[in-house]
Amino acid sequence: MSKIKQRFVALPKPVKILLWVLLALFAYALPLLEPPIISTPGVDFGGVLFVVTMYCLVAIGLNIVVGYAGLLDLGYVGFYAIGAYTAAVLTSFHAHWPLLLAIPVAVVVTTISGVLLGAPTLRVRGDYLAIVTLGFGEIIRLVAVNSEWLNQRKGISDIARPPSIGGQEGLFEIPHLFWGDGTVLVDTKDTTQFLVFGVLDQIPYYWLGLTVVIVMLFADRLIKNSRVGRAWEATREDEDAAELMGVPTFKFKLLAFATGAFVGGLAGSLYASRQNFINPDSFLLLYSILFLAAVVVGGQGNRWGVLVGAILVAYLPQRFREFDDFRVLAFGLALVLLATLRPEGLFPPRRTVRAKHLEQELEELEEGAGGEESARV
Amino acid sequence: MNFEFLFSNLPQLTIGGLAFGAIYALIALGYTMVYGVLQLINFAHSEVFMYGTFAMLWTVMALGGADAGGIKLVAILIAALFSAMAMSAIIALLLERVAYRPLIKKDAPRLIALISAIGASFVLAELMGLRDRIAGWFGLDDNLSEYVGKARINNSMAGVLDAPRWKIGNVTISSIDVLVIVAAVGMMILLDQFVRRSRLGKGIRATSQDPETAALMGVNPTRTIQLTFLIGGLMAGIAAFLYMLKIETTKFDVGFLLGVKAFTAAVLGGIGNLRGALLGGLVLGVAETWGSALFGTEWRHVVAFVLLVVILLFRPTGLLGESLGKARA
Numbered sequence: 001m002s003k004i005k006q007r008f009v010a011l012p013k014p015v016k017i018l019l020w021v022l023l024a025l026f027a028y029a030l031p032l033l034e035p036p037i038i039s040t041p042g043v044d045f046g047g048v049l050f051v052v053t054m055y056c057l058v059a060i061g062l063n064i065v066v067g068y069a070g071l072l073d074l075g076y077v078g079f080y081a082i083g084a085y086t087a088a089v090l091t092s093f094h095a096h097w098p099l100l101l102a103i104p105v106a107v108v109v110t111t112i113s114g115v116l117l118g119a120p121t122l123r124v125r126g127d128y129l130a131i132v133t134l135g136f137g138e139i140i141r142l143v144a145v146n147s148e149w150l151n152q153r154k155g156i157s158d159i160a161r162p163p164s165i166g167g168q169e170g171l172f173e174i175p176h177l178f179w180g181d182g183t184v185l186v187d188t189k190d191t192t193q194f195l196v197f198g199v200l201d202q203i204p205y206y207w208l209g210l211t212v213v214i215v216m217l218f219a220d221r222l223i224k225n226s227r228v229g230r231a232w233e234a235t236r237e238d239e240d241a242a243e244l245m246g247v248p249t250f251k252f253k254l255l256a257f258a259t260g261a262f263v264g265g266l267a268g269s270l271y272a273s274r275q276n277f278i279n280p281d282s283f284l285l286l287y288s289i290l291f292l293a294a295v296v297v298g299g300q301g302n303r304w305g306v307l308v309g310a311i312l313v314a315y316l317p318q319r320f321r322e323f324d325d326f327r328v329l330a331f332g333l334a335l336v337l338l339a340t341l342r343p344e345g346l347f348p349p350r351r352t353v354r355a356k357h358l359e360q361e362l363e364e365l366e367e368g369a370g371g372e373e374s375a376r377v
Numbered sequence: 378m379n380f381e382f383l384f385s386n387l388p389q390l391t392i393g394g395l396a397f398g399a400i401y402a403l404i405a406l407g408y409t410m411v412y413g414v415l416q417l418i419n420f421a422h423s424e425v426f427m428y429g430t431f432a433m434l435w436t437v438m439a440l441g442g443a444d445a446g447g448i449k450l451v452a453i454l455i456a457a458l459f460s461a462m463a464m465s466a467i468i469a470l471l472l473e474r475v476a477y478r479p480l481i482k483k484d485a486p487r488l489i490a491l492i493s494a495i496g497a498s499f500v501l502a503e504l505m506g507l508r509d510r511i512a513g514w515f516g517l518d519d520n521l522s523e524y525v526g527k528a529r530i531n532n533s534m535a536g537v538l539d540a541p542r543w544k545i546g547n548v549t550i551s552s553i554d555v556l557v558i559v560a561a562v563g564m565m566i567l568l569d570q571f572v573r574r575s576r577l578g579k580g581i582r583a584t585s586q587d588p589e590t591a592a593l594m595g596v597n598p599t600r601t602i603q604l605t606f607l608i609g610g611l612m613a614g615i616a617a618f619l620y621m622l623k624i625e626t627t628k629f630d631v632g633f634l635l636g637v638k639a640f641t642a643a644v645l646g647g648i649g650n651l652r653g654a655l656l657g658g659l660v661l662g663v664a665e666t667w668g669s670a671l672f673g674t675e676w677r678h679v680v681a682f683v684l685l686v687v688i689l690l691f692r693p694t695g696l697l698g699e700s701l702g703k704a705r706a
Contacts, residue, residue: 132689328499
């Protein structure tokens with residue numbers, strides 16, 4: 001694993017960029033290729049991929065809160081819900097705004113709600129924060145369940161779709177591949193219109209989601225390597241030390257919370273638009289847990305790790321639909337196994353690995369060369 | 378806001394709320410003790426409770442509680458209590474062995490232990506929810522249909538117990554509510570004394586104060602952790618028994634909401650603090666019932682969480698503070 005990585009890092013920059021572009025192109029083409037093992041039998045592959053991109057987006061946002069700033073948030077679905085409900089209310093239930101106008105408003109509303117929640121609660125530390133955020137997530141859902149203004153349990157339908165490019169027919173058609181027995185054909189009857197956000201074909205939504213994910217990855221990279229990112233990491237490692245070094249920790253924690261809320265709200269409004277219909281059951285506490293699982297399983301703090309985690313959490317249950325009833329059981333087993341076998345996550349960030357090594361070396365020094373594991377326990 | 382309803386029914390509402398609160402408090406013990414010793418949220422504790430409710434239900438069914446009366450019914454209920462406690466304790470110990478000990482040994486980050494617990498919680502709940510299918514693999518689903526059927530819906534034992542209701546003036550009080558409150562408070566006092574005075578309890582407190590020093594003084598950390606899980610399991614079993622007496626129905630996912638509430642109660646009172654768990658549970662139960670009388674039942678859970686947020690804002694470590702390790706625990 002690390003050898004491949006070393007070789008990749010050693011490549012000249014243009015080659016690296018080329019490889020990234022190829023990877024991105026492959027990701028865009030994936031629903032058209034419908035490769036036999038990866039594609040999901042029985043479920044629309046494009047739809048599954050769209051959900052995967054939403055999980056990726058949420059994982060990027062939650063990773064800022066949990067991975068970078070070290071704030072355990074168990075109510076992230078609350079922000080997702082606020083984004084989705086704002087978009088729904090503005091485009092369908094109480095007004096008829098176009099979606100592209102509603103999304104920025106939804107994102108701003110969610111960010112403000114993040115600040116409003118964070119300002120009082122970020123003073124409590126650690127696990128208390130976890131339970132307060134959990135309570136917040138539930139409050140949001142229960143308010144949606146109970147308030148008539150949000151149509152209670154019935155939910156809101158006819159949420160606006162993104163505007164299509166090129167009218168009803170689109171600009172041009174892109175054929176899909178068809179995988180027969182050992183042969184690959186271009187299926188001219190099964191096509192995707194570029195770029196029509198319709199009811200049946202979900203691939204354009206996937207493209208939209210993927211584009212947002214890529215943009216967010218760039219933004220994430222910039223912010224992580226900036227003063228803000230370093231301040232977050234310092235706060236996570238030792239809050240008191242960071243404060244002494246002149247980092248206004250409370251402000252930065254609030255900023256992390258607001259940034260996380262921003263991404264969550266964006267994901268929520270996109271999800272609402274694609275789904276066309278939302279009700280409170282789309283925002284159960286379970287989803288907060290799934291989002292958190294995506295971040296922790298992948299390796300919190302590592303951008304690519306959490307992406308892999310999100311893909312696993314969103315995709316595997318859809319791929320193995322034939323075990324339908326046993327999905328949650330298998331997912332739970334996988335979580336326990338992963339946690340016990342790879343406690344740092346699948347892809348821990350480099351810093352964590354380095355810190356772990358250092359710790360081990362120090363320990364060996366302290367206990368002498370013969371210091372065995374058994375002597376310690 | 379329906380003040381009139383609240384005030385005219387205040388005694389009944391308060392007693393009902395206290396009974397709920399007592400059950401929360403008993404479950405909260407499991408969270409609070411494990412947190413005190415390990416500093417982690419035992420997310421799967423709700424399933425420990427859920428298995429207890431099923432053990433109670435099945436014992437009553439197997440022993441024919443539906444047509445028993447008098448002394449026989451009492452004997453059946455006592456058997457059910459013990460089976461619920463045994464079941465919950467076994468699940469709790471299993472949980473510690475499978476989902477926690479490997480992580481503690483590896484000195485894993487605390488968040489990953491939470492993930493492991495969440496995974497274990499899913500597995501336990503789904504095993505119960507899929508029990509008809511699993512019994513089907515062994516060809517037992519016909520013989521056991523009474524027990525494994527209705528795997529995904531409510532399982533009820535209504536009608537087993539026809540508990541008397543007492544009238545004092547114009548206030549009606551259910552005897553079960555009184556029993557629940559008395560039993561829960563009694564158990565809490567017993568447990569408090571156990572942790573405060575016994576040798577084992579001293580070991581628990583020492584480990585929660587400073588695990589390394591405690592280990593140097595001869596307290597076996599693994600044993601102590603096992604003991605806290607065992608106690609948490611036993612208390613969850615009692616809570617399950619009382620819950621079934623009061624509510625009479627259970628389901629494979631009944632643990633989830635109750636677990637969240639119980640954890641809220643533990644945090645409310647100050648996590649790691651036994652008396653805090655009792656106080657937090659009772660306050661939460663009463664506040665919920667009053668709140669639902671005031672705003673309507675649909676706002677019940679909102680009241681609970683808003684209360685939590687407000688109290689944590691003013692007392693960030695809960696009503697009584699964190700103190701399992703301190704002398705006054």
